[in-house]
Amino acid sequence: xxxxxxxxxxxxxxxxxxxxxxxxxxxxxxxxxxxxxxxxxxxxxxxxxxxxxxxxxxxxxxxxxxxxxxxxxxxxxxxxxxxxxxxxxxxxxxxxxxxxxxxxxxxxxxxxxxxxxxxxxxxxxxxxxxxxxxxxxxxxxxxxxxxxxxxxxxxxxxxxxxxxxxxxxxxxxxxxxxxxxxxxxxxxxxxxxxxxxxxxxxxxxxxxxxxxxxxxxxxxxxxxxxxxxxxxxxxxxxxxxxxxxxxxxxxxxxxxxxxxxxxxxxxxxxxxxxxxxxxxxxxxxxxxxxxxxxxxxxxxxxxxxxxxxxxxxxxxxxxxxxxxxxxxxxxxxxxxxxxxxxxxxxxxxxxxxxxxxxxxxxxxxxxxxxxxxxxxxxxxxxxxxxxxxxxxx
Ligand SMILES: Cc1ncc(COP(=O)(O)O)c(C=O)c1O
Numbered sequence: 001x002x003x004x005x006x007x008x009x010x011x012x013x014x015x016x017x018x019x020x021x022x023x024x025x026x027x028x029x030x031x032x033x034x035x036x037x038x039x040x041x042x043x044x045x046x047x048x049x050x051x052x053x054x055x056x057x058x059x060x061x062x063x064x065x066x067x068x069x070x071x072x073x074x075x076x077x078x079x080x081x082x083x084x085x086x087x088x089x090x091x092x093x094x095x096x097x098x099x100x101x102x103x104x105x106x107x108x109x110x111x112x113x114x115x116x117x118x119x120x121x122x123x124x125x126x127x128x129x130x131x132x133x134x135x136x137x138x139x140x141x142x143x144x145x146x147x148x149x150x151x152x153x154x155x156x157x158x159x160x161x162x163x164x165x166x167x168x169x170x171x172x173x174x175x176x177x178x179x180x181x182x183x184x185x186x187x188x189x190x191x192x193x194x195x196x197x198x199x200x201x202x203x204x205x206x207x208x209x210x211x212x213x214x215x216x217x218x219x220x221x222x223x224x225x226x227x228x229x230x231x232x233x234x235x236x237x238x239x240x241x242x243x244x245x246x247x248x249x250x251x252x253x254x255x256x257x258x259x260x261x262x263x264x265x266x267x268x269x270x271x272x273x274x275x276x277x278x279x280x281x282x283x284x285x286x287x288x289x290x291x292x293x294x295x296x297x298x299x300x301x302x303x304x305x306x307x308x309x310x311x312x313x314x315x316x317x318x319x320x321x322x323x324x325x326x327x328x329x330x331x332x333x334x335x336x337x338x339x340x341x342x343x344x345x346x347x348x349x350x351x352x353x354x355x356x357x358x359x360x361x362x363x364x365x366x367x368x369x370x371x372x373x374x375x376x377x378x379x380x381x382x383x384x385x386x387x388x389x390x391x392x393x
Contacts, residue, residue, distance in 0.1 A: 087206025110158025
């Protein structure tokens with residue numbers, strides 16, 4: 001079956017999976033294995049762990065994980081995919097594939113904080129410099145690229161302060177200097193932003209979020225679009241994947257696969273719900289600013305309009321400066337439907353306060369930042385929950 005002429009939503013449902021002969025069914029089989037058996041010593045000796053048309057060891061892939069990898073590469077418009085035990089593990093796979101002592105990596109100042117912690121650790125322990133840039137730098141990134149810069153991280157948008165970077169401008173400057181650009185594309189789930197078409201070299205997805213959709217799995221993926229040649233990006237990432245000993249459980253891989261056919265519908269519902277709640281919040285006197293890329297107040301809004309076809313369910317607000325942290329904490333504690341916890345992309349709405357001034361350089365001192373993950377509840381109920389909690393603030 002060709003998936004070229006069908007829409008992304010249909011492609012999520014009609015995968016390339018071929019069930020065993022005589023057993024027509026939609027779900028792919030779940031294969032559990034550490035040991036993979038070879039018919040003889042010659043086959044064992046000639047086995048190549050990089051060869052995805054064969055199997056050598058459970059850690060290097062099973063029919064279940066290869067099926068999931070192929071589906072994720074297809075969604076993102078890439079050629080290859082490697083699975084990791086979490087989104088953060090996927091980020092680390094990229095760093096360990098591309099960086100060595102003496103190299104330099106550039107990260108946006110609004111990057112997912114554990115990615116920043118990893119960057120700082122690379123600097124402190126590995127002799128790699130990690131430098132932070134203004135996420136709205138655009139083509140100005142060219143001035144920051146040094147001869148030893150090997151990797152530029154991007155995140156669209158930054159998942160707390162929500163600025164949308166100008167990816168085509170950053171990628172063009174990086175390409176001109178032979179530097180790879182990696183994008184954490186989790187917010188768009190790979191369906192609302194065609195990253196490779198904008199010039200990105202490596203896409204990371206935290207499958208923990210929209211792909212799984214159930215708030216019950218931790219997994220990540222690194223997706224590339226290259227020719228697979230030795231020394232190329234996918235080849236280097238495969239080596240990193242193998243050296244780090246990354247594997248994912250068959251049942252978890254199946255859970256992510258089970259989420260894929262409904263991902264676009266869920267994503268659209270998260271998007272609509274988030275815009276409804278964000279619009280309501282934007283009219284409230286307690287809120288100074290809504291940081292949602294589809295709203296004009298959000299830095300990078302014009303870039304979002306140009307590059308994205310939708311929005312994730314995650315956004316932040318800045319409370320008016322007259323509210324103290326004690327008051328905004330009371331607001332969050334008073335919410336009933338919104339639960340307090342990290343992560344996003346599942347059916348339940350979540351709310352988390354951030355001390356953004358400590359995370360971002362040059363962030364104005366005033367105003368508490370609170371992040372909302374809009375789940376799949378009726379937005380009217382979520383708004384009523386927020387309204388009641390605001391009254392208690
Ligand atoms: C933007 C972003 N990237 C990556 C991750 C990491 O995903 P995981 O929790 O699977 O490690 C997260 C998790 O919250 C995230 O928000």
